Amino acid sequence: MKRAARYIIFYSALFGLWTLLAELKIWPPYLFPTPWGVGQALYAGFQDHTYLIAIRVSMQRVLIGYGISVILGMILGLGVASNKFLEETMGGLLVSLQSLPSICWWPLALLWFGLNQNAILFVVIMGSLLSVTLAMEDGRKQMPKIFSQAGRNLGAKGFKLFWYVLLPASLPFIVSGLKQGWAFAWRSLITAEMLYLSLGLGQVLMMGRDLNDMSAVIAVMILIIAIGYIVDGVVFKGMEHRLQNKWGLAPAT
Amino acid sequence: MSTNVQKFPNQFPIPVEPRFPAHSGSPGARVGPVSIGHSGRSVSPEIAKVGLSDICLSYRTQSGERLLALDHINLQVRAGEFVCIVGPSGCGKSTLLHLIAGLHQQTAGQVLVDGKPVQGPGTDRIMIFQEHSLFPWLTVGQNVEFGMKMKGIPRAERVERARYYLRLVHLAKFEKSYIHQLSGGMRQRVAIARALATEPDVLLMDEPFAALDAQTRDLLHDELERIWSDTGRTIIFVTHNVREAVRLGDRVVLLTFRPGRVKSEFPVELPRPRHLEDPTVARTAREILDELREEINRSLEAEYKDGVKHRITIGVGGRSQV
Numbered sequence: 001m002k003r004a005a006r007y008i009i010f011y012s013a014l015f016g017l018w019t020l021l022a023e024l025k026i027w028p029p030y031l032f033p034t035p036w037g038v039g040q041a042l043y044a045g046f047q048d049h050t051y052l053i054a055i056r057v058s059m060q061r062v063l064i065g066y067g068i069s070v071i072l073g074m075i076l077g078l079g080v081a082s083n084k085f086l087e088e089t090m091g092g093l094l095v096s097l098q099s100l101p102s103i104c105w106w107p108l109a110l111l112w113f114g115l116n117q118n119a120i121l122f123v124v125i126m127g128s129l130l131s132v133t134l135a136m137e138d139g140r141k142q143m144p145k146i147f148s149q150a151g152r153n154l155g156a157k158g159f160k161l162f163w164y165v166l167l168p169a170s171l172p173f174i175v176s177g178l179k180q181g182w183a184f185a186w187r188s189l190i191t192a193e194m195l196y197l198s199l200g201l202g203q204v205l206m207m208g209r210d211l212n213d214m215s216a217v218i219a220v221m222i223l224i225i226a227i228g229y230i231v232d233g234v235v236f237k238g239m240e241h242r243l244q245n246k247w248g249l250a251p252a253t
Numbered sequence: 254m255s256t257n258v259q260k261f262p263n264q265f266p267i268p269v270e271p272r273f274p275a276h277s278g279s280p281g282a283r284v285g286p287v288s289i290g291h292s293g294r295s296v297s298p299e300i301a302k303v304g305l306s307d308i309c310l311s312y313r314t315q316s317g318e319r320l321l322a323l324d325h326i327n328l329q330v331r332a333g334e335f336v337c338i339v340g341p342s343g344c345g346k347s348t349l350l351h352l353i354a355g356l357h358q359q360t361a362g363q364v365l366v367d368g369k370p371v372q373g374p375g376t377d378r379i380m381i382f383q384e385h386s387l388f389p390w391l392t393v394g395q396n397v398e399f400g401m402k403m404k405g406i407p408r409a410e411r412v413e414r415a416r417y418y419l420r421l422v423h424l425a426k427f428e429k430s431y432i433h434q435l436s437g438g439m440r441q442r443v444a445i446a447r448a449l450a451t452e453p454d455v456l457l458m459d460e461p462f463a464a465l466d467a468q469t470r471d472l473l474h475d476e477l478e479r480i481w482s483d484t485g486r487t488i489i490f491v492t493h494n495v496r497e498a499v500r501l502g503d504r505v506v507l508l509t510f511r512p513g514r515v516k517s518e519f520p521v522e523l524p525r526p527r528h529l530e531d532p533t534v535a536r537t538a539r540e541i542l543d544e545l546r547e548e549i550n551r552s553l554e555a556e557y558k559d560g561v562k563h564r565i566t567i568g569v570g571g572r573s574q575v
Contacts, residue, residue, distance in 0.1 A: 149356055150386040154451060155376045155403035164403070168390040247389045248433025 033215040041208075041215035042222070050204060051223060058189060058200040059227070061117065065124030066185040070178065073129050077136025078166070091137070094130055102127030102188040106195060120192045120200075127188030128181035135177015139170035172243050179236045186228050201227075300368045301329035302487045303353060303378075303455055308362035310348060322348055324512035325362070332454070335481055335488045337498035339545060340508030340516075341552035346491045349513070350457045353489065354380045366455065376400055379448040380457045384464045386444060387432045393443050394419065394428035400451030418446040421480060438469035442476070449484065458490040462497070471529060474500055478526055495545060496538040500529050505541055510552040517544060 015035060022034040029037065045051040080086045080094070105126045109119040143166070151165035193202025201224055208216030243249065310323040322345040330336050338346045351357045353364055355374040364371040366378065379400070380386075387396050397415040406414075419425045422442035432440060441461055448456055462470045478501065481488055492498050498505045505519045519541055523533050 144385065146382055146386045147388065149351075150380070150382065150388070151399075152356060152374045153354055153378075153380045154400040154447070155374070156399075157374075160403060164399075165388070168388070171390070243390075246431050246433075248431065 030212055030214060033218060037215040038218045038222070041213070041219040045204070045216065045219060051201075051220075054199060054201045054204045054220075055223065055227065057198070058193065058202070061120055061193075061200065062124060062185055062189045065121045065189065066128055066182060068121070069125050069128040069132050069181060069185060072125070073132025073181065074136045074167070076129075077133040077138075078140055078162070080133070081137040081140035087137075094133055094137075098130045098134065102184065103191045103195075106192060115196060117198075120189065120196070120198065123192040124185050124189045128185035131177055131181035131184055132174075135174040135181070136170070138177070139173035140166065142173045143170040172247060172249065175236065175240055175243065179232065182231060182236070183228065186224075186231075190224055301365070302332040302334070302367065303330040303489065304328070304363075304365040304368070305349075305353070306363050306365065308349070308352060308364065309360050310345065310352065310357075311360050321512040323352075323359070324514045326508075326513065326515055328506060328515060330455075330487060330489060332487055333485050335490065335501060335503045336506060337490045337492060337502035337504070338506045338508060339492055339495050339498045339541070340513065341510045341545070341549045342493060343552055343555075344508040344510050344548065345513035346508055347459050349508075350380060350459050350489065350491055353455070354378050354457050356380070376404065376451040377453050378455045378457055379451055379453040380459060381441070381444050381448050381461045383460045384437065384440065387440055387447070389432045391432075392428065393424065393430050393432065393435070396432070396443055397447045397450045399447060404451070414450060415446075418450045419443075421449070421483075422446045422476065436469075437465050438473060441465065441473060445477070445480065449480070449486075453486065455487045455489065458488060460492055461490075463492070463494070470497075474529065475526065477501065482525075495542050496529055496534060499523075499534050499538045499541065500527050507541060507544060507548075510548040511555060516548065 018035055022029070022032055026032070033041075042051075080090055102123050105123050106119070109122040113119040113122060147165055147169040148161065151161050156165055189200070190202040190205075192198075193200035194206050196203075201220055205217055205220040205224075208214070208220060305326050305328040308323055308326040309321070311319050311321045314320050326349065328336075338349065340346045348357065352359050353366075353371065355364075355371045355378070366375075371378075388399065391399065394412070394415050397418055398411040401411045401414060416425060416428065419428055422445055424439060424442055424446065427435065427439065427443075432443070435443065444461065445456075462473055465473065474497070477488075480486075488501075490498070490501060495505070499521055502521055505521060507516045507518070508514065509516045519537070521537060523531070523537065527534055
C-alpha cells in the first residue's frame, strides 16, 4: 500500500505542476497545453477512431517486424555462438552495428523497397535484430552445457534439440535482450512512421504538429508510452515471472 | 568382430547367465518396460553388451601440447552387469562414459554395443549426470517424458509410462513439481526415472550421488540396487568413492591416472543386498584403495607439478613473443 501511496503522491505532484505551469500561461496554450486539453484531444481521437486505427496499424507493423527479428536473430545468434569463425568475424561487426541508430537505414530502405510499408518494416527489423542476435549469442554461451548433452543423450537432435532444449534453456539469459529488442523495434517504428504518411501512430503525431495542435501531440506521445509500457509490463514481465517460477530464480527487484 | 571377442580380460567374472530374471514378477510389469526389456533378447555370452576395444583419446591443450587422456582401454561389460569404474580425478573415467554415450568421439579404438560400433548418442545408452542435468523449464513429469517425446511416443502413453517410473523411484506425488522444488536426492531419483523411461539397455552413471549427503546416498544405493535387480539393466557406474563402488558393483575397474589405463579389475562376489558399512565391503574396498592410493598420489604430484609448470610456460611464452 505504501507503494501505491508513493505513486499517487508522485503523479499528483507532477500533474499539479503541469496544471500550475499551464494555468500561469507563461507560454501560449497552443505551445504548452493544459492537462484538460490533452485529455480532450485523447477523447476526441478515440471518438473519431483515428487513434484506434493508428494503434492497429502500428501494432501490426511492429509485431511483424519484431517477429521477423526474433526468428532471424535467434538463428543468427545461435550461428554466431556455435561457430568460431562466425564469432570472430561477425561478432565484432554486430556489436559495432549496434551503435548505429536504425533510422540511418531509412534512406537505403526507401531506395530498396520504395515508399511503402516494407521500408518501415526494414527499419524496424534493423532496429531490433541486433539486440535479439546478441542476446541469443550470449544466452547460448551462458547456457549450461549439460542441458544440450542431456538433451542429445535423450535422443534430441537438429531442430528438436533447438526447440525443446537449447531455446528454453537459454530463455532466462535472452529474455532481457528480447525486451530490449522490443523497445528498439517500437522506437524505430514510430520514428519511421513520422517520416512518412503511413496511418500509424507516428503519423498521427506529426499530424498534430502540422496542425499546431500540441494537445494532440502530447496525447499521442502518451499513447506511445502507454503501449510500450503495457507490452513490457504484460508480455515481458509475465514471461520473466513464469521463468522465475519454473527455474526457481530469485525475483529480480 | 571375432577378434574383439578374444580380448576378454582374464579377470572377467564367472557367472555368465543373467543374474536377475529380468522384469518378470516386478510390480506394474504390464507397463512399458516389460515389452521392450531384456527378457526376450538373449545376448549370447560371447558378445558383450558394451565392449571397449583399444579406446584412446587424446586432445590438444591450450598450450598446444598433445595430452593422452585414455590409453588403450579394453573393457567388456555383460548384459545385466553392474560395473563400477573408479580412479583418481583426472583419469578420464567420466570421459569414458561420454564416449560410450556417443557424446564425444574417441581418437582411436571402438565402442561396441551389442557388437555394433557406436555412431553417436542413442537412447539405448542413457547417461545420469552428477547433478543439474534435469530441465528446469519442465515439470518432473515432463522431464521423465522427455526422451519418449523425442521418440514420438503419443502423449497418453508417455504420461502413463512417466508415472510408472516416478512410482518406481517413489516420486509419484511430485509429477507436477518443478525441479528447483526438489531436494538433491529427489532430483537424482528423477534423473534415474528419466533415464529409465527411455528404456535404455545401458545406464551410464557419472558420479550420480557425489553431491548428496551420506544418508541420502545410502537410500539411493538401496533404491538403485533394487531398480537394477527389478529391471535388469546394464549399469556402468563411475565414482571416485571406492566403497560405493564395492557396495554396488559386480566388478570394480580401476583406472590409472593420466593417461587413463585399466590398472586392474576386482570382481566383487559379496552377497546382495550389501551395505556400505558391511565389514566385507570395507575389507574389499581397502584392497582396492591400496592400489588406488598409488594413482591418487601420482595425480596429486602431477597437479602440483602442473601448477609449477604452468607458471613456467607462461614465463617462456612471454619471452618468446618479444
